[in-house]
Amino acid sequence: MLDPRLLRNELDSVAARLARRGYALDVDRVRSLESRRRELQTRTEELRGERNTRSKEIGQAKSRGEDIEPLLAQMGDLGERLDRANDELAELQASFEQLLSGIPNLPDDSVPDGNDEEDNVELHRWGTPREFDFTVRDHTDLGGLHGYLDFELATKITGSRFAVMRGPIARLHRALAQFMLDHQTLEHGYEEMLVPAIVNRDSLLGTGQLPKFGDDLFRLEGEQAYYLIPTSEVPLTNVVRDEILDADSLPMKMTAHTSCFRSEAGSHGRDTRGMIRQHQFEKVEMVQITHPDHSWQALEEMRGHAEAILQALALPYRVVTLCTGDMGFAAAKTYDIEVWLPSQNTWREISSVSNTTDFQARRMHARYREAGQKKPALVHTLNGSGLAVGRCMLALMENHQREDGSIAVPEALRPWLGGQEVINLPQQGPASR
């Protein structure tokens, strides 16, 4: 949510900045809603004040044993007028609230202009894509050929866009998740968290998935408005919802490994092969709650924390700065980290790191107080994948595959695999069923 004061005092400049990301703000509507609200609110509060004063007088008269009938008669239709003004104001506020909650964050000045991913700007590359002297197999062939990565089985059990992993592949996946968690906690100072994978509506409103993007979510049936998390950014960031933190406790750095669930509405036919795009996938997420003065520095650090994983796994990648048109709703600036996929001969997103400045914090009422200061102020919130486990695993399989179909384990990962240097996928696997 944007600062309503900004909308009031710098409406045209806000509209111009939103236009950079392709959002057309209805300036006239904002202006008229705002002026009507101000007028109505003043009137309503005056009426309420009058009612309170008179009611108090009635109480005092009564305690003196006087007749209150004349005072009651004087109230006249005050109550009705107040009710009417109140209803009107509530309606107006609801409209304003709805408008406000649908406005995306302002892009930072450093974000390049653009419409879509074509216009993203490459920041740097790390590593060199490997030259293969044999025919490269993609991860479905490597793992799936013998049933260690089984999409048909998942389709039977559930439906499309799910995967079953078996044996060495399941273990590799687990090892990667643990490696990432240990790396982010031990090397980069994040606190490990284990959080609910089901959240309520308020949490999703706080991080900005609702009210606009409900179609991307799985909602549970039942009386409660419960949803499966699309990312653990939601539970992690909402840790500080409705809190006033001590300035000393900042930055808060949290990480969690969870499953993530996305309906992928609107992406029918995209990435149907393999496990690039699934309804359920695992992710290690990093979230930072920072002092507003430090969030931009934290964004750069957090990008480094994501990159460190790929470097340790010897996976070539590039970092791009998302252009205004490609950024998420809550982000002021986002870096995507894209790993090299030999089978597709291209870069694919494996991490996304964003500074949402005070956008989520305002929605969540997440604040901090400087020691000795009276006024609490909004914190800044950042989130980033550190990393998407499934995509990381398939990148590892493809980049480190060997001619015989086995997979070389990068040295940094070996401790999580009992020292194993190579993953062999036995020919007599589950495929023989």
Add this chain to the structure above:
RNA sequence: GGAGAGGUGGCUGAGUGGUCGAAAGCGCCGGUCUCGAAAACCGGAGUAGGUUCACGCCUACCGAGGGUUCGAAUCCCUCCCUCUCCGCCA
């Protein structure tokens, strides 16, 4: 799932439908005393919105949302959450 008890300021905890934004204690901040500290004493202190050049004034908030009333922390309804006992369960 059944039965019961509760949700009040940073915490504990009072609160006959009528100056209750709310007693008291603890904690916190400032001051007096002290070389300094502790103790003691005095004082201050919630969050948000509106309005004012400003002192200030006004409004809302006692789990959430409705209702009754001239007036609701207090009465009624719905929901959420916590605790105790029973049942079930990893």
